[in-house]
Amino acid sequence: MRYASITDRLAGLGSGKWALHLQARAMIAAGVPVIELTIGEPDMPPDRALLDEAARAMYAGRTKYSDGRGEPAVVAALVEKYRKRRADVTEENILCFPGTQTALFAVLLGLAEAGDEVLVGDPLYATYEGVIASSGAAIRTVPLRAENRFHMKAEDVEAAITPKSRVLLLNNPHNPSGAVLTRDEVFAIGEVCRRHDLWIMSDEVYEELTFGAAFFSPFDFPEFAERTVAVSSISKSHAAPGFRSGWAAGPAEFCERLLPISETMLFGGQPFIADMTAMAVSQPFDTARRMRESYSRRANIAAETLAGSNTIRPLMPEGGMFILLDVGATGLESEDFARKLLGEKHVAVMPGASFGEEARNFIRLSLTVPDDTLREAVSRIADLGQELTGAAARQA
Numbered sequence: 001m002r003y004a005s006i007t008d009r010l011a012g013l014g015s016g017k018w019a020l021h022l023q024a025r026a027m028i029a030a031g032v033p034v035i036e037l038t039i040g041e042p043d044m045p046p047d048r049a050l051l052d053e054a055a056r057a058m059y060a061g062r063t064k065y066s067d068g069r070g071e072p073a074v075v076a077a078l079v080e081k082y083r084k085r086r087a088d089v090t091e092e093n094i095l096c097f098p099g100t101q102t103a104l105f106a107v108l109l110g111l112a113e114a115g116d117e118v119l120v121g122d123p124l125y126a127t128y129e130g131v132i133a134s135s136g137a138a139i140r141t142v143p144l145r146a147e148n149r150f151h152m153k154a155e156d157v158e159a160a161i162t163p164k165s166r167v168l169l170l171n172n173p174h175n176p177s178g179a180v181l182t183r184d185e186v187f188a189i190g191e192v193c194r195r196h197d198l199w200i201m202s203d204e205v206y207e208e209l210t211f212g213a214a215f216f217s218p219f220d221f222p223e224f225a226e227r228t229v230a231v232s233s234i235s236k237s238h239a240a241p242g243f244r245s246g247w248a249a250g251p252a253e254f255c256e257r258l259l260p261i262s263e264t265m266l267f268g269g270q271p272f273i274a275d276m277t278a279m280a281v282s283q284p285f286d287t288a289r290r291m292r293e294s295y296s297r298r299a300n301i302a303a304e305t306l307a308g309s310n311t312i313r314p315l316m317p318e319g320g321m322f323i324l325l326d327v328g329a330t331g332l333e334s335e336d337f338a339r340k341l342l343g344e345k346h347v348a349v350m351p352g353a354s355f356g357e358e359a360r361n362f363i364r365l366s367l368t369v370p371d372d373t374l375r376e377a378v379s380r381i382a383d384l385g386q387e388l389t390g391a392a393a394r395q396a
């Protein structure tokens with residue numbers, strides 16, 4: 001049978017990237033006690049009040065069709081949220097989507113197509129390649145360098161731009177590195193995009209999970225308002241990924257043009273989830289604060305556990321729910337190291353190579369397990385590092 005070319009473009013970009021994670025899950029199912037540090041799923045439940053609100057709304061009959069842009073209450077709550085960041089935001093700047101992932105997909109469909117290029121930092125979040133390939137545009141990577149703690153630099157963006165470049169996919173705070181860009185870095189990147197007339201699609205899903213560093217976005221600068229679309233959700237901030245509730249915030253004309261795409265795809269969302277999201281966005285909850293505390297404490301635990309290791313070096317995250325460890329000194333690249341780690345030490349991590357060439361010497365650990373479990377996993381990683389370098393020294 002014949003298929004459309006999108007199926008070829010996306011072949012291998014789905015769960016194939018998570019091969020090691022799937023292997024770990026199969027081992028766990030077979031009874032092997034694997035410590036799983038692969039995916040980033042908040043390790044706390046959403047606030048009880050949010051669950052109650054979703055249930056209340058459902059029982060109150062909020063189970064009918066929804067407005068295509070988003071239910072008025074959640075749109076109003078998002079207007080309030082973004083008005084704190086830029087005073088001119090109105091309902092016309094908001095579109096709701098079932099999660100950041102869908103927002104990324106739909107927004108890019110409205111901004112780029114075959115013949116265009118989308119710029120994105122390397123390393124990159126695993127689904128971006130598929131998002132870009134779906135639009136038909138080509139991916140053009142901007143190297144994020146380990147020596148810059150994987151902060152995107154405006155000059156590297158500028159060097160990657162060609163006449164075909166249309167969009168910069170910016171991810172800040174960054175997955176997998178946990179880099180949080182400074183105000184100056186964000187502004188300089190925005191200036192480059194303005195000079196070259198690029199859109200900025202800004203994935204801000206970890207906005208609330210920074211460990212002290214202030215969060216900045218091109219969305220907040222009036223200078224970049226006409227070219228920036230911010231996408232986010234309650235998945236991380238409220239530990240609620242299963243609710244699939246997110247949004248895009250961008251220029252009014254962009255939202256107007258994108259609405260028919262969104263309506264064609266989704267025909268609206270779920271009103272009871274919209275009610276719960278309106279509550280999440282407009283009222284204070286301490287879920288994000290508790291996650292920030294846990295994840296930064298655990299990043300420190302990982303670093304302390306590695307203090308005696310001269311082969312595995314942590315790259316301290318400034319936000320998010322992961323930590324990168326540099327395993328390059330073991331002589332193995334990340335995929336081989338991660339495979340060995342799973343096979344011999346029963347610890348499952350993501351190889352940095354799954355996120356891009358620039359992270360090939362790193363492994364990514366999720367910080368969403370209890371402190372003791374993480375300590376145990378990191379000491380097994382240190383042991384493997386020791387064994388590998390000991391073996392290399394013996395061979396030499």
Ligand SMILES: Cc1ncc(COP(=O)(O)O)c(C=O)c1O
Nearest residue numbers: 099100101125175205233235246
């Ligand atoms: C950078 C980044 N963007 C988007 C997502 C997906 O977010 P959502 O659950 O809102 O679709 C994730 C999930 O891990 C992520 O790390």
